[in-house]
Amino acid sequence: MKGQKYRALLVDLDGTLLEIDMLQFIPAFVACLEGYFAGFNIGDDFSRHLVAAINSVIDNRDPERTNEAVFFDEFCRRLQLPYGRIRPLVERFYQEEFPRLRKWSRPHPDAPRVVQSARRQKLILVLATNPLFPRTAVEQRLDWGGLSADDFDLITSIENMHFCKPHAEYYLEITRMIGCPPEQCLMAGNDVVEDLNAAAAGLDTFLVDDFILRRGHHRPEYKYRGSLKELAVFIDNLG
């Protein structure tokens, strides 16, 4: 039967396992975080500095530095504030304000089924969300989606990863962490660039097209395509 070679399922979170309105969520996220820095006279440049620090994480290919280290180095440098001042503010933001962003999300009714199917098939299950957020923000979004961190063997977050999507290094780092060769992994996600580029690392791809995220006009290349419900059926039919 097709696909029986898979030992691991990597699955994206935002727009794949969780419905989320990014056009509302991202500006609200930035505005809420900016509120914590209101006392520092940063002016209108806060969002520009934040985006630049995030981009420095995405661009970083140094395997010796965690995404978290890269982010805070760049963010502190740009805001000209010490880590000891910034870190507690960011932590408070994720405790106090991030939970309020839940209103821009909705559970995907088929997400628990994908998790259950992967578990039944004894697949190694990886939440392969772009590791730009701290673990707490990922766990909160899982909760918004009716899922639990305990469902996953590995969750990628800003603390434990050294690369980001769409780089092949991100996917290769996961395969090393779970001890599974790329050709035995299936990456499922809604983003035609960030998720489907897992193919560059030798993984097979499943484009989840409930909330497909296109970038530009190029034709997406994938091995399989379907809804989240169809992904669950696909997993059920493995081997």
Ligand SMILES: [Mg+2]
């Ligand atoms: Mg996504």
